[in-house]
Amino acid sequence: MEPLASRIRPRRLEDFVGQVHLVGPTGPLWQAIQEKHLFSFVLWGPPGVGKTTLARIYAESLDARFFELSAVSAGKADVKQIVETETAQSKILFLDEIHRFNKAQQDYLLPYVERGELTLIGATTENPSFEVIAPLLSRMKVFVLNSLSDEELETIIDRALKALDGQGQSDVPREAKDWLVGFADGDARRALTVLESTQKLYGRISVDSLQKTAQSKQLRYDKSGEEHYNLISAMIKSMRASQPDAALYYLARMIEAGEDPKFIARRMVIFASEDIGMAQPTALVVANEVFRAVETIGLPEAGLNLAHGAIYLASAPKTRAVYYALGAAMKDVRQLGALPTPLSIRNAPTKLMKDLGYAAGYEKYTQDDLLPEKLRGRKYYHPKGKQPE
Numbered sequence: 001m002e003p004l005a006s007r008i009r010p011r012r013l014e015d016f017v018g019q020v021h022l023v024g025p026t027g028p029l030w031q032a033i034q035e036k037h038l039f040s041f042v043l044w045g046p047p048g049v050g051k052t053t054l055a056r057i058y059a060e061s062l063d064a065r066f067f068e069l070s071a072v073s074a075g076k077a078d079v080k081q082i083v084e085t086e087t088a089q090s091k092i093l094f095l096d097e098i099h100r101f102n103k104a105q106q107d108y109l110l111p112y113v114e115r116g117e118l119t120l121i122g123a124t125t126e127n128p129s130f131e132v133i134a135p136l137l138s139r140m141k142v143f144v145l146n147s148l149s150d151e152e153l154e155t156i157i158d159r160a161l162k163a164l165d166g167q168g169q170s171d172v173p174r175e176a177k178d179w180l181v182g183f184a185d186g187d188a189r190r191a192l193t194v195l196e197s198t199q200k201l202y203g204r205i206s207v208d209s210l211q212k213t214a215q216s217k218q219l220r221y222d223k224s225g226e227e228h229y230n231l232i233s234a235m236i237k238s239m240r241a242s243q244p245d246a247a248l249y250y251l252a253r254m255i256e257a258g259e260d261p262k263f264i265a266r267r268m269v270i271f272a273s274e275d276i277g278m279a280q281p282t283a284l285v286v287a288n289e290v291f292r293a294v295e296t297i298g299l300p301e302a303g304l305n306l307a308h309g310a311i312y313l314a315s316a317p318k319t320r321a322v323y324y325a326l327g328a329a330m331k332d333v334r335q336l337g338a339l340p341t342p343l344s345i346r347n348a349p350t351k352l353m354k355d356l357g358y359a360a361g362y363e364k365y366t367q368d369d370l371l372p373e374k375l376r377g378r379k380y381y382h383p384k385g386k387q388p389e
Contacts, residue, residue: 010053048190067082094121109136158177180194
């Protein structure tokens with residue numbers, strides 16, 4: 001039988017739930033569909049808010065040939081096959097999880113988008129500014145999608161229950177719907193997955209049967225949910241405690257669950273400065289190289305790069321001196337505002353500025369305190385990592 005989410009997926013913009021700022025009468029996607037405007041864009045937002053559905057509605061409304069790929073499993077050959085497919089219609093390629101395409105794969109897409117051989121719609125849960133190469137992103141508009149409201153989720157759940165009505169789901173208790181809305185937390189896919197699984201496992205929808213289904217192993221890891229944050233937290237704390245074995249275990253858990261490897265690598269880069277810092281400055285170099293390797297190679301091979309990084313960072317000496325130093329400086333900035341910069345170290349590109357005393361008395365290797373007058377003598381950086389009072 002066709003999956004529940006597919007059965008109730010709207011085919012028209014009028015039936016789409018949520019994202020009014022994009023698809024309402026004054027929204028850019030509504031306008032584009034009305035005017036038959038064909039262009040490439042990125043849909044950036046959390047899981048289960050309608051990215052795939054919007055792409056399909058857009059393609060069908062413009063009478064274009066719709067091709068769908070997931071960047072998790074697709075490659076250059078798949079793109080080439082679509083480009084070479086003969087059709088009189090315009091071609092729209094929907095690339096789900098576009099952030100999983102590495103730089104070389106995105107470079108491969110660029111000329112087809114430039115020449116108009118493909119209209120590209122990318123979907124991502126990650127900030128496209130960091131995940132999509134600049135030349136490609138400059139040729140695409142970015143539309144931000146929001147989590148669904150409780151009311152919007154309830155509308156979708158009611159549609160799903162009607163689709164399940166033949167299986168005795170017309171009298172679902174109010175408290176069961178409320179529980180499901182809360183559990184979904186703005187993610188329609190999450191709600192529909194639990195709802196459909198509950199019907200198959202228990203036959204009836206109730207708070208108890210929904211809770212039992214939600215606790216099942218196959219639903220436990222959600223890349224936007226609690227376990228996602230639990231595991232990355234456990235890995236970071238294991239590295240902080242200098243326990244490489246524990247760090248490797250939690251890393252393996254995330255890889256096995258399908259976590260985005262760049263998310264893990266980014267946290268390593270942060271950790272290298274936050275927890276190791278000046279105790280071993282090369283840690284930042286290693287962490288950056290791990291991120292670069294993940295970005296260019298991808299899984300499964302990049303798992304070794306992540307493991308290399310996790311062991312190195314866990315084994316390195318630790319100090320939070322840099323973290324504390326920046327925090328103390330930021331505290332003064334917020335509390336004291338923009339204090340005047342000493343004249344001797346101001347920029348003086350014009351004669352007027354020089355006449356006003358800018359850069360007067362400047363010495364490259366001065367021993368004078370260069371902080372603003374109100375902060376003279378302030379110490380932010382303590383090499384031994386002492387947290388400022």
